[in-house]
Amino acid sequence: MSIERIIERxxxxxGDLDLSYVREFKKxxxxxxxxxxxxxxxxxxxxxxxxxxxxxxxxxxxxxxIKGDSYFQSYICHIPRSTLDLGLNNRLDPIDGFLxxxxxxxxxxxxxxxxxLFKDKYVKYIDxxxxxxxxxGGDFYRSEIKELFDDISALSGHSPSPGELNSSIExxxxxxxxxxxxxxxxAEKPNLVPTHELYLLLRASNVMEVTxxxxxxxxxxxxxxxxxxxxxxxxxxxxxxxxxxxxPLTLIRAIETSGCxxxxxxxxxxxxxxxxxxxxTDDPVKALSDAYLKNTVRTASKFEDDGEKGRFxxxxxxxxxxxxxxxxxxxxxxxxxxxxxxxxxxxxKEKIPYTSFQYSENTGQFDVMKEQTxxxxxxxxxxxx
Amino acid sequence: MMGKTAHTEIQKEASMxxxxxxxxxxxxxxSQAKAQGKKVVYTFVPGNLNELIRSFGMLPVHPEINALQSxxxxxxxxxxxxxxxxxxxxxxxxxxxxxxGMLKMGNIGPxxxxxxxxxxxxxxxxxxxxxxxxxxxxxxxYNCPTVMLHIPYQSDGKVTPxxxxxxxxxxxxxxxxxxxxxSGVKYDESKLQTMLESSARTENDLVYIWETGKNKPxxxxxxxxxxxxxxxxxxxxxxxxxxxxxxxxLRAEVDFRVENKLGPxxxxxxxxxxxxxxxxxxxxxxTSFREFWKMFYDExxxxxxxxxxxxxxxxxxxFRHDPKRPFETQAEYCFxxxxxxxxxxxxxxxxKSIVDYEADGFLINSIKSCNSFSAGQLLILRELESxxxxxxxxxxxxLVDPRYFGAANIKNRLESYFQMIDANRGLKxxxxxx
Numbered sequence: 001m002s003i004e005r006i007i008e009r010x011x012x013x014x015g016d017l018d019l020s021y022v023r024e025f026k027k028x029x030x031x032x033x034x035x036x037x038x039x040x041x042x043x044x045x046x047x048x049x050x051x052x053x054x055x056x057x058x059x060x061x062x063x064x065x066i067k068g069d070s071y072f073q074s075y076i077c078h079i080p081r082s083t084l085d086l087g088l089n090n091r092l093d094p095i096d097g098f099l100x101x102x103x104x105x106x107x108x109x110x111x112x113x114x115x116x117l118f119k120d121k122y123v124k125y126i127d128x129x130x131x132x133x134x135x136x137g138g139d140f141y142r143s144e145i146k147e148l149f150d151d152i153s154a155l156s157g158h159s160p161s162p163g164e165l166n167s168s169i170e171x172x173x174x175x176x177x178x179x180x181x182x183x184x185x186x187a188e189k190p191n192l193v194p195t196h197e198l199y200l201l202l203r204a205s206n207v208m209e210v211t212x213x214x215x216x217x218x219x220x221x222x223x224x225x226x227x228x229x230x231x232x233x234x235x236x237x238x239x240x241x242x243x244x245x246x247x248p249l250t251l252i253r254a255i256e257t258s259g260c261x262x263x264x265x266x267x268x269x270x271x272x273x274x275x276x277x278x279x280x281t282d283d284p285v286k287a288l289s290d291a292y293l294k295n296t297v298r299t300a301s302k303f304e305d306d307g308e309k310g311r312f313x314x315x316x317x318x319x320x321x322x323x324x325x326x327x328x329x330x331x332x333x334x335x336x337x338x339x340x341x342x343x344x345x346x347x348x349k350e351k352i353p354y355t356s357f358q359y360s361e362n363t364g365q366f367d368v369m370k371e372q373t374x375x376x377x378x379x380x381x382x383x384x385x
Numbered sequence: 386m387m388g389k390t391a392h393t394e395i396q397k398e399a400s401m402x403x404x405x406x407x408x409x410x411x412x413x414x415x416s417q418a419k420a421q422g423k424k425v426v427y428t429f430v431p432g433n434l435n436e437l438i439r440s441f442g443m444l445p446v447h448p449e450i451n452a453l454q455s456x457x458x459x460x461x462x463x464x465x466x467x468x469x470x471x472x473x474x475x476x477x478x479x480x481x482x483x484x485x486g487m488l489k490m491g492n493i494g495p496x497x498x499x500x501x502x503x504x505x506x507x508x509x510x511x512x513x514x515x516x517x518x519x520x521x522x523x524x525x526x527y528n529c530p531t532v533m534l535h536i537p538y539q540s541d542g543k544v545t546p547x548x549x550x551x552x553x554x555x556x557x558x559x560x561x562x563x564x565x566x567x568s569g570v571k572y573d574e575s576k577l578q579t580m581l582e583s584s585a586r587t588e589n590d591l592v593y594i595w596e597t598g599k600n601k602p603x604x605x606x607x608x609x610x611x612x613x614x615x616x617x618x619x620x621x622x623x624x625x626x627x628x629x630x631x632x633x634x635l636r637a638e639v640d641f642r643v644e645n646k647l648g649p650x651x652x653x654x655x656x657x658x659x660x661x662x663x664x665x666x667x668x669x670x671x672t673s674f675r676e677f678w679k680m681f682y683d684e685x686x687x688x689x690x691x692x693x694x695x696x697x698x699x700x701x702x703x704f705r706h707d708p709k710r711p712f713e714t715q716a717e718y719c720f721x722x723x724x725x726x727x728x729x730x731x732x733x734x735x736x737k738s739i740v741d742y743e744a745d746g747f748l749i750n751s752i753k754s755c756n757s758f759s760a761g762q763l764l765i766l767r768e769l770e771s772x773x774x775x776x777x778x779x780x781x782x783x784l785v786d787p788r789y790f791g792a793a794n795i796k797n798r799l800e801s802y803f804q805m806i807d808a809n810r811g812l813k814x815x816x817x818x819x
Contacts, residue, residue: 071763073781075476075753080760102538105514109760111540112728116764125540125727130510130517130533131555140537140551147545303510303517305524305531332476334756338518341472342525358474 003197003223006216010200013207014249017059017086021207022094025052032156034122035095037083037107038244039301040273041126042145042288047210048160048168049152054095055206055270058082061248061362071113077332078360079245080110087118097122097155099148103244103301104335122155124148130303132293141289149285165284171210173277178217179205183264183272185221187320190261191231192224196253202268203246234261235377235384236322240313240343241329241336243269243299245361254366255326259377263320266299273297300335310346317352323380326373327356353380396654400635404616407631409496411444411621416498418444424568427503427523430697432511432536432719434560436580436624436706441568445621446500448519452483454495456671456785464490465786478515479754479786481522488526505567506531507560512538512696512724513757532563536719540727544720552716578708580624585705587618590632592700597639598689599742602659604642606649608688609678612669619697651682660685661806664738666692666731666765667750667758670782673790677782680796684803690738692731695723699734724757732768739773746806748778748799753789776809778802 001009013021022033033052036043043053059065059082068085086092098121100111111125126144129137153159160168182201186193201220205213239255243266255262278284278291298304298312317325325347329336340356347354355376357369418425424443428434430450438445455461464486465479471489473482487493494500508520510533517533524531534555537548561572594614598607605611614635622628642648648656652675663681665688670677681688698704699721707714723731739747749766751759766777780798783789 071761073751073753073759073763076756076760100540103514105756106760108514108538108540109728109756112731113761113764115727115729116732116768125538127537127540129551130535131551131559133558136551136554136558137535139554140547143545143547147547300518303508303533303535304521305533307524307528309521309525329474332756334477334515335518337474337477338481338515338522340474342522344472345525356472358476 001219003220003227006220006223007197007200010204010216014060014200014203015062017062018091019054019094019207022052022054025209026094032096033094034097034099034152034155035092036099036270037101037103037110038270039101039103039299040270040296041099041101042148042292043210043270044165044168044172044278044284044288045145045149045152047171048165049156050158050160051096051152051156052209055268056083056092056095056098057203057206057246057268058361059086060246061250061364063362065362075332076106077245077330078362079330080106082361083110084113084117087114095121097124097152100125102126102128104333106334107244122151124151128292134290134293138289138293141292142285145285145288162282162284166280169278169284169287170280171214175205175210175214176272176274176277178214178221179272181221182217185225187263190234190236190263191229192227195256195262195265196249199249199252199267202271205268205271232261233381234259235324235380236261236263236320237324237326238263238313238316238320238322239265239326239328241327241333241340242267243301243336245330245333247328247359248361248363251359251363251366251369254370255373258370258374259381260326260373262326263322264316266297269297269299300339310343313343314346314350314352323353323384324376325352325354326376327354329356329358331358331360353384395652396650398638398650400631400638401613403631403634404613407617407622407627412494412496412498415444415446415494415501418501424504425501426505426507426564428507429509429511429513429516430619431513431722431724432509432534433619433623433697434507434509434534434715435621436577436584437560437564437715438507439624440573440577440580441564441570443505443564443568446503447620448484448523449480450620451487451495451500452480452785453671455483455487456787457674458495459672459787460487460495461672461785462787477754478519479784481515481519483785484519485522485526502527503529505529505563507563508533509536509719510534511536511719512722515757530563530567532559534560534719536725538727539720539725539730542727542730544717548720549713549716552719553712556712556715574711577711581706581708581711581714583626583629584624585707587623587628587632588698588700588705590629590636591615591618594632594636594639595690595694595701597643600643601662601743602646602648602656603662603687603689604639604647604649606651606656606682606688607694608665608669608691609651609674609681610649611688611691611694615694615697649687651678653679653682656682656685656687658685659687661746661803662687662689662742662744664688664690664735664742664744664747665750666735666747666762668693668696668752668755668784669750670790671785672783672787673792676792677790677795680799684799686799686803689742689744692723692735695734698722728761728765732765732772735765735769736772739769739775744775745810746775746778746802747773748780748802751779751781753781753783754786755784776805
């Protein structure tokens with residue numbers, strides 16, 4: 001496939017609110033599908049049980065919300081209303097079970113709403129430990145994983161062996177490595193990997209079977225390194241705050257064309273939540289738990305009590321030679337917005353410039369944000385160190 | 386029970402005066418804490434471990450109580466603006482911004498005494514995600530030791546053995562060692578048990594008081610009056626003798642009203658005629674608390690039961706602190722706080738209240754900056770209407786941001802709602818008879 005064809009395919013998946021891929025995959029492979037909300041769930045377990053994990057991220061700007069709005073006050077973020085709208089309009093019918101990870105109070109309460117409104121579906125809230133000690137938080141998390149494992153096994157009719165779980169772990173390890181290569185190439189040669197292409201490739205991981213997705217990334221990488229694309233005089237930025245409700249694709253393109261080259265971001269974060277590989281051991285459940293406890297990104301849904309708030313972000317900036325940070329958070333997103341002043345304070349101390357705005361997944365007007373990021377880029381080009 | 390005072394003077398019961406003294410003394414102790422070598426712990430109301438903190442001789446500070454007290458004294462608006470100057474979004478919890486603003490403006494507490502900085506931040510992460518970020522912000526501000534107690538959510542309507550073990554492990558291996566280290570005092574289980582025994586007695590009294598709301602007329606308002614009734618037990622006093630004294634006093638006052646078939650005390654005296662019996666979901670507005678309350682008692686509306694007064698613990702289901710199982714009982718207490726219950730549990734609890742208390746209606750006060758309460762409330766409304774066949778009311782306001790209290794709009798909605806209850810009367814029997 002050509003690069004253009006790969007991206008077209010990913011964009012079609014991105015815009016397919018009826019989950020055609022999932023419907024066809026289920027039909028072809030006679031399997032069930034498990035949907036999950038942001039940020040992270042251990043997809044390896046779902047995969048090992050022979051089911052298709054499906055990331056659910058609302059409806060973007062492609063849906064006029066009617067039913068979903070009637071369940072939420074105006075001051076609740078947008079992702080639960082569009083997700084609920086999809087559910088109430090039967091567009092999530094191919095999903096047999098729903099996972100709601102602990103990320104914020106809205107997603108938490110949405111899990112209870114789902115239990116009431118979709119009584120025939122499996123619904124589980126995954127409470128990730130905020131204590132990261134092996135004998136305390138790890139002990140609890142292993143029992144959460146075990147419960148998920150048992151539920152998923154019962155739902156699929158197949159209880160995977162440790163070997164099968166390890167095989168799935170390896171497939172997701174490969175996928176994260178492939179995504180790592182994609183991100184590394186973008187950081188090194190931003191002109192070769194436009195962010196909107198990277199984003200669409202990343203979004204495809206929400207629905208696509210993992211090995212197929214890994215192959216797709218590799219195919220893209222193999223083609224794109226040979227491509228000649230113009231080098232632009234853009235500044236390098238890290239974008240943060242978009243780990244749950246996603247910005248519309250048009251907004252991502254607008255940021256790029258305003259003169260900002262994004263070299264790191266936190267969208268679709270679940271696909272890159274674990275840093276490095278999950279170990280292949282005789283106890284794969286413990287390996288998944290250990291990876292969560294010891295080796296994940298720092299993001300707002302996790303508690304940080306070590307006084308190192310902001311260090312992860314600063315390190316990203318320094319490592320990738322970024323010249324600034326864009327704080328892009330969804331409106332009414334408590335985790336991102338409460339986190340923001342703390343991170344900005346750290347950036348101030350490190351003399352790293354930043355700019356901030358809020359969006360919602362169905363934002364339709366980008367001029368102001370584009371003007372803002374464009375001015376930010378200009379100011380760095382003119383006066384940056 | 387009431388003094389013969391002019392109509393414009395705020396009417397207060399002896400228990401309210403007693404509570405005011407207790408709070409005043411506590412803030413005074415806090416202001417002298419550093420000079421007297423007392424250690425101070427900042428913690429939250431839901432899932433608070435007051436007995437444990439007190440058993441180490443430490444003094445608790447509750448940031449959200451400071452925020453609501455500031456709001457009642459008309460200080461919160463300025464504090465919130467101050468926090469927004471530091472980059473805090475308009476969209477987030479106003480308790481947090483009020484607290485941060487107060488800190489940035491000198492940390493003068495709501496009673497005018499300077500609050501001491503914390504020696505320890507004890508984050509009981511119970512039923513509210515924002516708590517976690519709030520304490521990260523405070524940790525950054527104070528750079529002091531922090532200990533987290535993560536309470537898993539009752540997502541499946543139950544506490545599993547693994548959830549209980551997780552919390553007990555945190556208490557034993559994280560919280561107690563942190564308290565020992567900061568206080569310099571060794572953990573004393575018998576001291577803790579004595580306090581837990583006291584808590585159980587107080588909890589009996591509190592349940593007794595809530596249950597009196599089933600009388601007609603109800604001798605209590607379980608929302609506007611209720612926020613006073615929960616003051617001592619949900620904050621710095623549970624487990625202490627003065628807390629038991631307060632509830633004895635309150636119980637006597639309520640008993641007096643039951644015996645004399647009197648309605649609840651309002652700021653303008655005893656309510657003369659109970660016209661509407663309501664169940665309310667959601668926190669109150671604090672910036673215009675009296676004005677808000679007046680909208681109810683002027684219409685003869687009494688809140689016979691409310692979910693907000695369960696935010697720091699639910700006792701009607703039989704839970705009492707059990708001194709024989711000090712760690713497990715503290716964990717179970719935390720699990721049971723209202724916002725740590727899943728939505729189906731919350732709906733069942735409200736439905737039961739509507740039926741048991743023979744309510745004419747139920748009302749949701751949806752709070753802009755409290756997603757923990759608010760997300761899902763429109764489904765709660767639909768479900769309760771469907772289950773009880775009673776039409777619900779829905780109003781919106783905020784905790785401590787005066788910009789989000791639209792008095793005229795709320796009053797209009799309430800008046801329309803009361804008219805609707807009137808119109809429906811005669812068409813329906815009470816829920817208990819169905």
